[in-house]
Amino acid sequence: MLTLYSYPDLFGVADNNPYGLKVYAFLKLCKLAFRHEHILDAEKAPRGQLPYLEDNGEAIGDSDTIIAHLIARYTLPIDDGLTASQRDTDHLIRRMLDDLYWVMSYSRWKDPRFWPLFRDALLRTHPGLTKAALDKARDYNFKRYYYQGIGRYEPEAVYDRGVADLRVLAHLVPEGGFLFGAKPSSGDASIYGFTANIYFYEIDTPLKEFLMSRPNLVAHCRAIHAALAG
CATH class of the missing domain: 1.20.1050 (Glutathione S-transferase Yfyf (Class Pi); Chain A, domain 2)
Structure with a gap:
């Protein structure tokens, strides 16, 4: 199971940080099953920054790197056809x-x-x-x-x-x-x-x-x- 670690929600939005919400939205749009853990302490995160993703024991940080990792590993078609x-x-x-x-x-x-x-x-x-x-x-x-x-x-x-x-x-x-x-x-x-x-x-x-x-x-x-x- 994929696990997304990101900052807490606020005002009905799943993450009050735009980078965590960006990854959350990507996972949802691609219909990938995942757990969402809200945290504040980024000590265990790659580079000490949120969000990060755990995928089969591998920790991936940086929102763009996370998205590129998911597209490559799971052959996601979301950007197929872009010029x-x-x-x-x-x-x-x-x-x-x-x-x-x-x-x-x-x-x-x-x-x-x-x-x-x-x-x-x-x-x-x-x-x-x-x-x-x-x-x-x-x-x-x-x-x-x-x-x-x-x-x-x-x-x-x-x-x-x-x-x-x-x-x-x-x-x-x-x-x-x-x-x-x-x-x-x-x-x-x-x-x-x-x-x-x-x-x-x-x-x-x-x-x-x-x-x-x-x-x-x-x-x-x-x-x-x-x-x-x-």
Whole structure:
């Protein structure tokens, strides 16, 4: 049995981290049976990062590496038929989403307008968590933001960067269907991991305000969400 280890759920979304949700969505779209274990301690994870997957005793880290591993090992057809140009577009979108991640994370852990709301939502949803543990995680994230660079920006500049990423994504996602046609690809799982953690997020950040103004992004998110429940 495959086991996905990732961060806890929040606001009805299976993982409040976009990378874990991306892998979760991929597994669901491919109809692979798996166990989902929610954890916070990444000590046992490859490179000390979540999510990671256990497959017959083998631990695989990094969301893109996990997806590539599953496609190869289980001969999954989800990306069959994509052209070379579409595969390049998928790669570029995933790298852009890596940039968006930092803005999403900043909006939760650093921005003083939203941090108390995020913290309290986690504590309500997961009574086993403590304020002390979340404060420790917040201090750790502050260091990450500083060394990555986003922590040195003024808040307005941070959100300008994230909105710019979402604007480009809105130009690429079609008005109907999925990224490359009538059926979802692994790229759609990647997009959902991020957009669902903005759309279903019950805190009105600038990222959510922008996403809600783009009907195609909302429709895409809802379509994948419905497909996962089916």
